[in-house]
Amino acid sequence: MSRVKVLPPLVAGVAAALLLATGAQAAKMAPVPKLTKAEFTKAQHTYFDRCSGCHGALRQGATGPNITPAKTRLKTLKSLKNILYNGTDGGMPGWGKDGFMTHAEIDLMARYVQNTPPAPPEWGMKAIKKSWKVHVPVSKRPTRPPRRNWKNYFGVVERDAGNVVIIDGDTKEVLNVIKSGFAVHILRTSSTGRYMYAIGRDGKATMMDMWASPPNLVAEIKTGIDARSIDTSKFKGFEDSYAVVGNYWPPHYVIMKGDTLEPLKIVGTRGYTYDTNEYHPEPRVASIVASHNAPEWVLNLKETGVVLLVDYSKLSDGTITETKINAERFLHDGGWDSTKRYFLVAANARDTISVIDTVTRKLVKNIKVGTKPHPGRGANWVDPKYGRVWATVHLGEGLVSIISTDPSKPYAWTVVREWELGGNSLFIKTHPNSRYVYCDNTINPKKSNVLTIFDQKRPDADPVEITFKKKVVHMEFNKKGNEVWISLWDKAGEVVVIDDKTHKIKKRIKGLRMPTGKFNVYNTTHDIY
Ligand code: DHE
Numbered sequence: 001m002s003r004v005k006v007l008p009p010l011v012a013g014v015a016a017a018l019l020l021a022t023g024a025q026a027a028k029m030a031p032v033p034k035l036t037k038a039e040f041t042k043a044q045h046t047y048f049d050r051c052s053g054c055h056g057a058l059r060q061g062a063t064g065p066n067i068t069p070a071k072t073r074l075k076t077l078k079s080l081k082n083i084l085y086n087g088t089d090g091g092m093p094g095w096g097k098d099g100f101m102t103h104a105e106i107d108l109m110a111r112y113v114q115n116t117p118p119a120p121p122e123w124g125m126k127a128i129k130k131s132w133k134v135h136v137p138v139s140k141r142p143t144r145p146p147r148r149n150w151k152n153y154f155g156v157v158e159r160d161a162g163n164v165v166i167i168d169g170d171t172k173e174v175l176n177v178i179k180s181g182f183a184v185h186i187l188r189t190s191s192t193g194r195y196m197y198a199i200g201r202d203g204k205a206t207m208m209d210m211w212a213s214p215p216n217l218v219a220e221i222k223t224g225i226d227a228r229s230i231d232t233s234k235f236k237g238f239e240d241s242y243a244v245v246g247n248y249w250p251p252h253y254v255i256m257k258g259d260t261l262e263p264l265k266i267v268g269t270r271g272y273t274y275d276t277n278e279y280h281p282e283p284r285v286a287s288i289v290a291s292h293n294a295p296e297w298v299l300n301l302k303e304t305g306v307v308l309l310v311d312y313s314k315l316s317d318g319t320i321t322e323t324k325i326n327a328e329r330f331l332h333d334g335g336w337d338s339t340k341r342y343f344l345v346a347a348n349a350r351d352t353i354s355v356i357d358t359v360t361r362k363l364v365k366n367i368k369v370g371t372k373p374h375p376g377r378g379a380n381w382v383d384p385k386y387g388r389v390w391a392t393v394h395l396g397e398g399l400v401s402i403i404s405t406d407p408s409k410p411y412a413w414t415v416v417r418e419w420e421l422g423g424n425s426l427f428i429k430t431h432p433n434s435r436y437v438y439c440d441n442t443i444n445p446k447k448s449n450v451l452t453i454f455d456q457k458r459p460d461a462d463p464v465e466i467t468f469k470k471k472v473v474h475m476e477f478n479k480k481g482n483e484v485w486i487s488l489w490d491k492a493g494e495v496v497v498i499d500d501k502t503h504k505i506k507k508r509i510k511g512l513r514m515p516t517g518k519f520n521v522y523n524t525t526h527d528i529y
Helices: 014-019 037-055 077-086 103-112 125-131 521-525
Strands: 002-004 153-158 163-168 174-179 186-189 195-199 204-209 216-222 226-232 242-249 252-257 263-268 285-290 296-301 306-311 321-326 331-336 342-347 352-357 362-368 379-383 387-392 399-404 415-420 436-440 450-455 464-467 472-477 483-488 493-499 505-512 515-520
Touching: 037 103, 037 226, 037 242, 077 103, 125 216, 125 263, 153 186, 153 195, 153 521, 163 195, 163 204, 174 204, 174 216, 186 226, 186 515, 186 521, 195 226, 204 242, 226 285, 242 285, 242 296, 252 285, 285 342, 296 331, 321 362, 342 387, 436 472, 436 483, 450 472, 472 515, 483 515, 493 515, 515 521
Parallel strands: 002 415, 285 331
Antiparallel strands: 153 163, 153 515, 163 174, 186 195, 195 204, 204 216, 226 242, 242 252, 252 263, 285 296, 296 306, 306 321, 331 342, 342 352, 352 362, 379 387, 387 399, 399 415, 436 450, 450 464, 472 483, 483 493, 493 505
């Protein structure tokens, strides 16, 4: 095992520590600040848009700490405002510093979090059905693919504009800008790649047809109030049959028809924590992947630490069957190993990667890694010494943890290598045709504009760093695997296309507002990363 210059880990849960009080402070709970009705409503919306992802709708904590009034009233308004304005090293964004909230909004949010959280509304089938719109019926859609190399199209999320920008990966032309949900989070494709699906933070799913010229919006539906994940049925015999959205609020998942998004079934996730068997009112659905080994989705429930294998093969009778696997609490994002048998998911607030075997349908292992792992979908390559590996970066420290994924090796499912990374990071990416591993450093204010490139074949060599003028976030390869696309994350942002071999800039695609995730049709369809 080699560990190359690992930085001293940041104190785990810095944000949590900042919001926890000493015994002396505990004696002095701050009074509950008064808010007008209008202020309360405004703050409630801001909380959903900006805060609930990490802290939970009921504020009980997950990726971020518990910020119920029992904790926040132990702090002064001044210190809460400081945290909200400047952010923390633990991963909390500086909402004021980064220009997303004014001083008045920061003041309002500080007062709001000292008030009791309101119970958010439910969102059932009646509301879901009412929101469902088919813009282009199946009978009116193209019957053959376009002449362009559509499998090399990219969907680029313009987060704050709520758009998905479809770009031709060959010509780099913007083909269309498609209105989607609020702060679109991720894109996934159908098993054939023809349809691309977006999920907005507001629970709105949109479906886009890559065969149309230009690609267009064909259906949309609001599946809940707060969501992050979407995927489709990929098992043989069910290709493109179903789509599924995992919601943060209400805590449920919604299954829809794959070609129209017609809602078919809602399944609640409220239940008990896997370890202490305590009831949790808000087990949110974090990442979802479609199994290649069974007609199932792998759904990761954050607060209860349970991985659900959801069998959709009997859905035509209205039946779904759930297998519940105990993993670890605060499950978040994850990806397949290169064989697509094992799913590796980060339990980020527990510094753990849980490995699920989708053939034996069991937990293989909980692996301790660095502080708050955040792989996106991770990266797979062949290490010269250890063979097949998968890796994650971390929100809480500048570290790449590299895990052996070859079950025939004695060191399988252990961290075999660690690479120091300049900054706390969000994403890591490679491609089977690339010898490099790319990491962003987005969370470290001093390094957020740096792209770090490691060489798989020279794992002990120092990485190359490329510095940009703006924050770097998220990487994605083109279909061939000879270009890596990165986002410069700004209101006047751009996507920069880098040659994988020379690391020279090939193209700048400008005029994009807060471009975040980029999803190549082919790579997303085939889970290549
Ligand atoms: Fe994400 C993936 C949740 C903040 C950009 N993000 C995911 C997934 C989850 C998730 C559950 C995995 C989906 C899957 O694979 O099915 N993200 C959350 C949060 O709860 C959190 C921490 C706070 C929030 O309020 O949303 C959060 N995420 C962010 C961001 O701040 C990012 C950088 C920009 C944004 O959208 O606001 C961001 N998340 C992304 C991206 C992916 C993602 C680009 C997909 C990565 C991939 O390559 O698959």
